[in-house]
Amino acid sequence: MREVNADEITKVVRGLFIESNCTIGDDLLAAYDKGIETDESPIAKEVLMELKENVRIAQEEHSPICQDTGLAVVFVELGQDVHIVGGDFTDAINEGVRQGYKDGYLRKSSCDPFTRKNVGDNTPAIIHLEIVPGEKIKIMAVPKGGGAENMSRVMMLTPSVGMEGVKDFIVNRLKESGSNPCPPTIIGVGIGGTFERTAILAKKALLRKVGVRNPDPFIADAEREVLERINKLGIGPMGYGGTTSCFDVFFEVEPCHIASLPLGVNVQCHASRHMEATI
Amino acid sequence: MSNKIELTTPLSDEDVEKLNIGDKVYLNGTIYTGRDAAHKRLVDLVSEGKELPFDVKGQVIYYVGPAPAKPGKPIGSAGPTTSYRMDAYAPTLMELGMKGMIGKGNRAPEVIEAMKKYKAVYLGATGGAGALIAKSIKKAEIIAYEDLGPEAIRKLEVENFPVVVVNDTKGNDLYVEGAKKYSKE
Numbered sequence: 001m002r003e004v005n006a007d008e009i010t011k012v013v014r015g016l017f018i019e020s021n022c023t024i025g026d027d028l029l030a031a032y033d034k035g036i037e038t039d040e041s042p043i044a045k046e047v048l049m050e051l052k053e054n055v056r057i058a059q060e061e062h063s064p065i066c067q068d069t070g071l072a073v074v075f076v077e078l079g080q081d082v083h084i085v086g087g088d089f090t091d092a093i094n095e096g097v098r099q100g101y102k103d104g105y106l107r108k109s110s111c112d113p114f115t116r117k118n119v120g121d122n123t124p125a126i127i128h129l130e131i132v133p134g135e136k137i138k139i140m141a142v143p144k145g146g147g148a149e150n151m152s153r154v155m156m157l158t159p160s161v162g163m164e165g166v167k168d169f170i171v172n173r174l175k176e177s178g179s180n181p182c183p184p185t186i187i188g189v190g191i192g193g194t195f196e197r198t199a200i201l202a203k204k205a206l207l208r209k210v211g212v213r214n215p216d217p218f219i220a221d222a223e224r225e226v227l228e229r230i231n232k233l234g235i236g237p238m239g240y241g242g243t244t245s246c247f248d249v250f251f252e253v254e255p256c257h258i259a260s261l262p263l264g265v266n267v268q269c270h271a272s273r274h275m276e277a278t279i
Numbered sequence: 280m281s282n283k284i285e286l287t288t289p290l291s292d293e294d295v296e297k298l299n300i301g302d303k304v305y306l307n308g309t310i311y312t313g314r315d316a317a318h319k320r321l322v323d324l325v326s327e328g329k330e331l332p333f334d335v336k337g338q339v340i341y342y343v344g345p346a347p348a349k350p351g352k353p354i355g356s357a358g359p360t361t362s363y364r365m366d367a368y369a370p371t372l373m374e375l376g377m378k379g380m381i382g383k384g385n386r387a388p389e390v391i392e393a394m395k396k397y398k399a400v401y402l403g404a405t406g407g408a409g410a411l412i413a414k415s416i417k418k419a420e421i422i423a424y425e426d427l428g429p430e431a432i433r434k435l436e437v438e439n440f441p442v443v444v445v446n447d448t449k450g451n452d453l454y455v456e457g458a459k460k461y462s463k464e
Binding site: 050065108116150242243271 | 301303315316343344345346347348349355356357358360361363383384385403405406407408409410411412413414427428429430441443445453454456457458459460461462463464
């Protein structure tokens with residue numbers, strides 16, 4: 001049994017949200033470069049160059065890439081041999097979010113659904129907890145913006161539609177979303193589980209690095225095909241037209257009920273921010 | 280991309296009528312910010328016959344909720360938000376003389392129709408490029424609805440603020456034409 005102080009969790013969460021909002025991964029920067037090189041539209045190239053320059057400025061000034069610094073989604077893999085002392089686990093994470101969004105000059109976007117009154121400190125965090133073997137705590141921070149999230153869907157498909165039905169649903173979703181989610185997008189896809197599980201799978205899929213395929217060849221082929229079909233829609237960066245509409249598509253698949261084919265499509269913008277740390 | 284044009288606010292009918300979809304425009308002067316909650320309040324004032332906190336005639340409204348300014352900076356990251364949420368309110372403001380909207384994402388047919396009728400344009404800013412766009416904002420001042428936090432109405436002084444014409448006064452739509460041009464379906 002290893003003891004971890006709740007303050008330590010707060011400190012790590014605070015740092016992860018500040019840092020993750022001010023940079024993106026090298027995998028994504030390489031995807032911007034590929035788009036600049038290959039897109040057939042001059043305006044698309046120009047937009048992608050702006051995005052690259054934007055990241056450079058954000059890194060240099062240590063300021064947020066995008067003003068929408070998101071709701072604070074946190075995936076936690078908690079080792080079962082960890083004992084948290086000196087405070088509550090959930091409170092510790094929320095305190096980290098509170099401090100990070102204040103100290104990092106990040107926008108607070110959390111509000112009451114009906115009065116629309118801003119909560120003021122961007123809490124509560126959306127926490128997805130998994131208990132794993134060991135005595136470590138892995139924390140993954142995903143600041144999730146609203147524009148792309150609004151284009152996301154969960155659909156309980158009829159099993160008879162199979163993989164073709166899954167592919168068609170995703171491509172149509174992106175076609176209907178058009179310019180709204182800040183393309184080029186990244187698409188997290190959850191398949192299987194239940195209504196809520198498929199959505200969490202879709203969200204978690206967004207943590208994968210651009211270019212990394214699902215280990216199952218059948219699923220990997222489907223990822224490639226959906227990516228290609230979305231890029232043929234012509235939407236382009238910011239929807240101004242072009243051949244770079246999507247950077248990658250990630251499927252995460254789990255067994256489901258014999259009556260169901262749950263599908264979650266979580267749309268992410270080109271500023272796919274996420275960062276992890278292990279305590 | 281066709282032309283590169285510099286414009287200074289307030290805008291006239293002539294200023295906006297010469298714009299075509301795909302034109303790159305650099306805006307100078309004063310623009311105002313407003314998102315969902317502020318728009319609702321503005322349009323409620325109009326329906327009550329009351330005066331707005333600023334004169335929208337010839338003005339441009341930028342759909343943005345900026346990040347907080349760091350010490351010594353006029354504003355934090357300030358890229359556009361998705362515009363369809365303002366569709367219900369935009370025609371009323373165009374009727375009052377608003378000449379431009381800056382945002383990202385598709386507009387409803389009735390908004391595009393109102394742009395034709397009242398001579399106004401919809402300008403796209405690069406979503407997610409909040410740090411870059413903030414560089415062209417030289418001053419920011421809250422002029423109304425401070426209680427809305429990031430959604431308060433701000434008066435911005437901008438220099439060479441980069442936008443692309445998405446909907447012009449002739450009913451054209453860059454989102455439709457752009458996708459048509461590069462679609463391989």
